[in-house]
Amino acid sequence: MNRSTEHDAANQEAFERLTTANPVLTDVAPAIDVVPGMTKNTVLTSGPPLPWEAYEGGQRDAIIGGALFEGLAGNAEEAAEGFASGELKVDGCHDYGCVGSLAGIYTASMPVFVVRNETHGTVGYCNMYEGKSPKRLNYGVYDEDVREQLQFIGDKVAPTIGAATRALGGIPLKPIMSRALHMGDELHSRNTAASLLFARELMPAFLDLADVPRSDVRDTMEILTEDHYFFLRLSMAAAKAIADAAHGVENSSIVTAMCFSCAEFGIRVSGLGDEWIRGPHASVQAKLFDGHTEDEISWMGGESPITETVGLGGFAQAAAFPLQAYQGGDPQAMVDRNLKLYDITQGENPDFHIPFLKYRGTPTGIDVFKVVQTGILPMMDIGIAGKGGGQIGAGTVRAPMECFEAAVAKFGG
């Protein structure tokens, strides 16, 4: 198992693409209008795609919930039959330029952020944060409350942000992301500053939006800044637009996507085509909300590790000491873990810096060879779902070694 000089040059090319990408929010629109290949009867979900029958637990519930929300079926049984017969289609977000938070449900009418990488032309999409209720569709829950909240996002929040975004001629995201890393965010499990900075960008437009009711603007301001998560979806869409630019470099052993479904973890590698290299679930260290226990932890999908793929999240943990209160851990342990990730990455990010590490750039561009050689596994910050649905905590996970070993093997390593 040896990397060749061909890998070195290819990985440097992939790294250059990862770090010169320039993600700009250009629009907010229903998925059907902007996501290539989206159809009215498609539901997108997180992770390397599985046959319908293989989706289980909260992820299955979430997919069915998506169908119900979209009016594709009258009840859960009808929806399940529709997916089984092929009348309704379930597919993986990534192949549509989308990335899913937790179960990551996209349906035709759901609004998505459109983030264009102005340097390379790649486009990433992400649907919108549902709000701070632990009951959310992307955490496997669908009921009247969840439906109303999704409707509120679609009817009020998305059009308001969309109108402001268009009025401003688009919003460059990298400056917001760079600054947020100096303000306690790592842009995966903590987006507090980025959400505020994003709200700040929108404010001048909000003052002038003639066609949007003032109450919608006020409601949108509220959800934008009510907790630590609103900007995550923009961070994810930006990361997808960045990572896709680095995909498809011949011989490159740099990871361009990491995600999971209810059944397995998967990675994509720049020089290994669009195939998902699959392995078992990640290992988790969790801090659960009061009243919850470890045996409730449930995998229902997640593609937010696209942020780690581009040098954020777990790869910027030492920028976000406040996370210890939310997902557990100790500041010095956060620093130590973050430092080790330099051993498995191609380089230091020129735009994403960690103040505590004397503004060292975040470790960026995971090399599957380095992971196997060092035994150091990529670390990700994630929200944790419970078996009954809903968020029950947060924590860090380590990607499974099997995926990286399999990738190395595919390079003939």
Next chain:
Amino acid sequence: MNRSTEHDAANQEAFERLTTANPVLTDVAPAIDVVPGMTKNTVLTSGPPLPWEAYEGGQRDAIIGGALFEGLAGNAEEAAEGFASGELKVDGCHDYGCVGSLAGIYTASMPVFVVRNETHGTVGYCNMYEGKSPKRLNYGVYDEDVREQLQFIGDKVAPTIGAATRALGGIPLKPIMSRALHMGDELHSRNTAASLLFARELMPAFLDLADVPRSDVRDTMEILTEDHYFFLRLSMAAAKAIADAAHGVENSSIVTAMCFSCAEFGIRVSGLGDEWIRGPHASVQAKLFDGHTEDEISWMGGESPITETVGLGGFAQAAAFPLQAYQGGDPQAMVDRNLKLYDITQGENPDFHIPFLKYRGTPTGIDVFKVVQTGILPMMDIGIAGKGGGQIGAGTVRAPMECFEAAVAKFGG
């Protein structure tokens, strides 16, 4: 030199007051309308008060600039004559409930933040940030540009924020300050997050201000968030309202103010009345802007160390690693210095926490006995003025031991 148990109980009382104070911004208004004792021909400046003749350099220029801005004299010579004859009055900010940033010039028409400590009824005032130009009245410069900017603040920014503040029924500042410490601020030399959070509080009111031109709102949004300093004046006014609540506790050896003029440093101690205990200048470690040298460093006053007096600024430096880029220093040195300050303070702040120190409360309530016993001097983060006027850098300073030794002596120590 021994502290008695009387000091212990008194210091605990002062500490309780420091930490239970609840500063709320209630208004923005011209100094003449709200500052007790302010008169039309008074100019307030930073530091233990001096006779007019003793003010020199940038501080003298700033006082004269204040008189010119207020129309109290036709030119600098007239102004100087006015102060010499007593026709114009110069006095210290602190005795009016005000605190001055750098030279700290207050005149009758200048708008001030009114911050009321709802727990104890004390009120702190601070005038407004002039903007990011290095040329500012409070840095000893007065010319047409400075005059126009002061006019802009008085005519546009202050009325807009005042109207929004009144519409909101006041803005509690402690929640903003507590959150900002988790977002890279220490609320003296870095107020980036606090300024954004404050703007966020104003925004709902901004949407509805019928009597304020939209362009004023837009201009105000801009200056609120253009750099790292806007909130400092609110942090200072809040700190003054907090510190004054802890002043006047019999036998308490807790510091309730630290400030300096062009000539000397001074402290007030809770149990030692309103007298300033004066000493030589602080010692400085500076990082100067490009093109400036150490021999340009000039003292022209400063009362922003009121923030350190209540457990912020240098006493919260380990919450603000991004400061290293601005004022120099090394993250580990920032942590080490911050930790030492626990040895000279009464307790840990219950509301101001440092994420990197596992959310330990900031060291709060400087005890003059502990300073003398340990030899550890209070550390302050400050902006640095140049001899020609204007800001030429930033850095940390240490208060002079002489003040603390003199205070201990006054207690019969």
